[in-house]
Amino acid sequence: MIPTNAPALAPLIFLLAALIIPLAALRIRRLAYVLAMAAAAAAAAVSVGNIFRVLESGTVHYRFGGWPPPLGIEYVLDPLSAFITAVINLTALVVLVHARLTVAADLPERKHVPYYALVMLMMSGFNGIVLTGDFFNLYVFLEIASLSLYGLIAVGDRKSPVAAFRYLVIGMVGGGFYLLGVGFLYINSGSLNMADLKAILPAVGARPEIIVALCFMVLGFGIKMALFPLHGWLPDAYTYAPTATSSLMAPIGTKIGAYGLLRVLFFVFGVNFVTRTVPLAQVISWLAAAGILYGSIMAMAQDELKRMLAFSSIAQVGYIGLGIGLANPLGLLGAVLHVLNHGLMKACLFLVAGNFRMRLGHSRIRALDSGARRRMPWTSAAFTLAALSMIGLPPTVGFFSKWYLALGTIRNRSWIFLAVILASSLLNAVYFFRVIERLYLRPAMQDNEARETEGRSEVAPSMLLPTLVLALSLVVIGLLNVVIVKGLLVRFLPPGLEFAFP
């Protein structure tokens, strides 16, 4: 049963959990967390299994309701979607372990049950977006995920509803543009199925309507992935959301938009269309490069750790956008690998910010000092490792993202983009070492001295362990990158961009 239904299982598991949690938790509130964890674990197991399934038997198609593709909704498990779902579900699992205590601390108890239900709904949406082979279905899941996310953001700080509202307005417009693009595509081709469209589009040709459709869809995804200059919603949303939300949203949320972009550009329209017929890929890469610099520079000016990480996310999403925009196999490999790498790094960093908030009551950079580090040595160590990875030092994952992206830019002879990538890793060094210096070198401040006498007070194991696991994975995944890239990722490369390493 599992093999035949493999593509649909992960979203269905999360959906089931989202439905059962409000019912089961009527009597026992604690069940909400238990069920959420169980669902996340099951989904993670299924999606890891899916990777092996794809490697073994190639792409798996799944027809909802038994209807064949152009009519019915189809789910497609190919190397790319298998990889992305595995990444997001594993990240979500680790973050959820950490979330129990932060949710308990951030939210009043009556909100716990709806919170976990919404997390499940959001994850269901994300999985659906990645796995579906149907453009309208993608829209529905996009909105499911976004609506849940608005709710998850709004339960944070005092200012969080404003951030959520701003995100909602921009997100709705993004979704609307996407839907409009789908409409144009449907009117001109009569199909909503991605594989079907891929076959039809060459015959339709580069009609203005098709180009408009593509632009609208790219605009929609650009907003969801916070591609510069469509990033306006992101900093506030990340900063004011509760810890658990930001550490779920940062590694996963924007990547989904990037995934959608990748799908549409290279798997539906094809590389020739998006680079030659309409030079959209080039536009994306320039925007991404601008975003890299903008995000990095803005990150330097921030005082709040979460806000700094948010701007750094804009820059990192720029890496992914740049890799996509390069429209060559090495760039795409770099972009997709960076989805994993940045997911791990950002999850780790946001968990660290959560740990600081838990123990110190704040995560303001200017208030951090060596007293904080002495109290939380492991958390600080995890931060340092993740920061080194963000800078891109081997053998952490950040280096390997940079390596593939650098290969991609050089292959295109895009020296400016190469310079941007390299410069951004130096800018990363500036703003991360600002924090590291404070943590390790700045003598403890007066009012902290009293607390310092308490000695070490690291966060609880259920928070520390996920942080450390993620930090450690930065090195392990880094060393294993060849296995991932050669074993799995080269197989996803779209037609026209195949590549074999020497």
Place this chain on the structure above:
Amino acid sequence: MSAPAAPSLLPLLAVLVSLAAVPLILLSSRRPRLRETWTLAAAAAKFGLVLALLPGALQGRIAVFGLFEIVPGVRLELRADPLGVLFALVASGLWILTSLYSIGYTRGLNEHKQTRYFAFFAVCLSATVGIAFAANLVTFILFYEILTIATYPLVIHKETPEAVSAGRKYLAFTLSAGVLLIAAAAWSFLLVGDLDFKPGGIFTGLALAGKTAVPLFLLFLGGVGVKSAVMPLHSWLPAAMVAPTPVSALLHAVAVVKAGVFGLVRVVVFVFGPDLLRRFHLDSVLIVLAVTTILVGSLLALRQDNLKRRLAYSTVSHLSYIVLGTALLSGPAIIGALLHLAFHATMKITLFFCAGAIYVNLHRENVSELNGTGKIMPWTMAAFTLGSLGLCGVPPLNGFVSKWFLGSAAVGSGRPLLAGVLILSGLLNAAYLLPIVQRSFFRRGSGLEGRREASPWMVAPLVLTAVLSLALGLFPGTFHQLAVRVAAGLFGG
């Protein structure tokens, strides 16, 4: 190199042994003696392992250990070729002495955070030996960047604002260099599809155009030029002198800067190859840079009053001896360069040890305060004298041997002017080092009543390195053979 490759665990163990000591050092943070024992044990083990690789390297059996693919198409691979063994031998051998000296130094000053200090020192040595044995560019970059980061905590060890700003400067320079190196490696990978170091270069099969080769070489030069302190990329080195003296001694006279120069040798002859350099006159670029650095470095050293800064500028200038030797692209020159790589290490480390001993014992760090110190610290200053004379190139010290090779190679390659530069630089060396000797022995000092020689933990290593300088000057055999092997592999004969 026609030499057969023999799979062996030794290179890997030599890299890992000091890394293995790190957790032990961290765990024994509350027991200083145990911690120091671990450090010394690791140092001795490392030296032993490198020594075990020596016979093979001399006979042309190259120990190789390949792990796994680190990026597609490139394996994480260690390869103990003669060049690598030479560098590893210098670094690991001097680590033993530096460890002994560090114990005396940190105890003498009652330094804080000694655990962090010893732990990162061990990491640095791992990275250095990793650089020495790296079989390809990616492995090289991996250890190169680890070295960058592991040195940072040592540079800022004092945690004063001055140290922190020096640390920033250090990071700014070395991290920038790192990204340039990565770019250069990525570009080469796309051109060749393989990044293994090969004698004569990896681009041999390609007809590289000038508009590719020149920018690529400049990227590489930027990458390795910072750590090798080629002007104008040198200014982090004097700044980094705020670090504790053993750090300056081993890392900023031996491991880090020599890693840079070593990288330059690798890039020039094992990546680019002499033919390509000559074709685009890149060797001349290097020569000009090296000569400028030698002379300007020496002149700047003259102006420094702070002893460690003076030594730092001296290091800058001496590193370019090696650059010069490499740039000449001939067998004798490369022999001279490699000998200088090894011999400058023993001499400069002696001088730094002396500077540290004076600082710990008398809390003086300026040249102008050293009057009369020779009377109360005779062993230290005697060693200092030997080291200084060696750097000036006075026979029979080892500095003479390497300079002789360099000078004769310069003449042999039809550039006698360069030999003149070496002689001039020797005179400048004398001008900035010998006054210190003169002050300490022949001038009357003040405020020295009741002071005695530094602790034996410190004096013994510095005397040993001074004696080593003398011994290597008289019997340069092993290093010479290694260097000859390298040269033979590169230029034949």
Place this chain on the structure above:
Amino acid sequence: MRRNENNPIIDLISSLVAPFIMLFGLYVIFHGHYSPGGGFQGGTLLAASVILLRLSLGSDLGQGQFPSRLGTPLASLGVLIYYGTGLAALLLGGAFLNYAFIPFSVLTPLRRSWGILSVEIGVGLAVMAVLVAIYDDLLEGEPDA
């Protein structure tokens, strides 16, 4: 939603109309699988009848017909009915939501028909509960007559 005066006409009419709206809603739901209509439309009508009573009688009196606390659980239950139908198909060897595999009847067309009906009931329930819940949530904490 402040009500300034008690208006017996509004109270009476809305109380009279509400059951008919509800009945019509049920009709729309139960005929949705073979004529115009369905769960969305029917559910909205059901919600309309509930909300009409809340508007006219006030939220407190309106509780008798549909208590606010049931909102989220009923919505979950509604979607669960939908989900359960799909899951039953999946468990019995078909794809998710392949009604042909649901053992409601022997004949495949009838199975499909019953399957859709079951889904429509779930959707109707969920839509009603969600709309009422949104109304209740938006009013939460507001002074009510």
Place this chain on the structure above:
Amino acid sequence: MHDFLVGHYFYWFIFLLMTIGLAGIILKRNLIKKVIGMSILQVAIILFFVASASKWDATVPILDPALGAADVTKYINPLPHCLMLTAIVVGVATSGVAFALIIMIWRRFRTLDENELLEKLKNDPD
């Protein structure tokens, strides 16, 4: 040109509606008016889909015994309507969440004017 303008009159209308919606979102300072703008935008997109399914001489896609099932061109395409049913639901949900957020914002900051809100946020000590 004339044909292009007149032949697509409905699309021009939708385009106008979209512009109104976007203008409402961007230009209006009141949060509720922004939500109204959102709804208008959404309606425009829905109409766009529905209009695309319209066809002369065809009827609703419900089996009419008089027409039979042989000639499918007698019926209009039902798919856009189905899709828009879902899109309407999404729109309702979005508006619901938007209003819930607006209520939260009102309770915390006692204003729905964007300028005032930004001012208050800036002065809010967190």
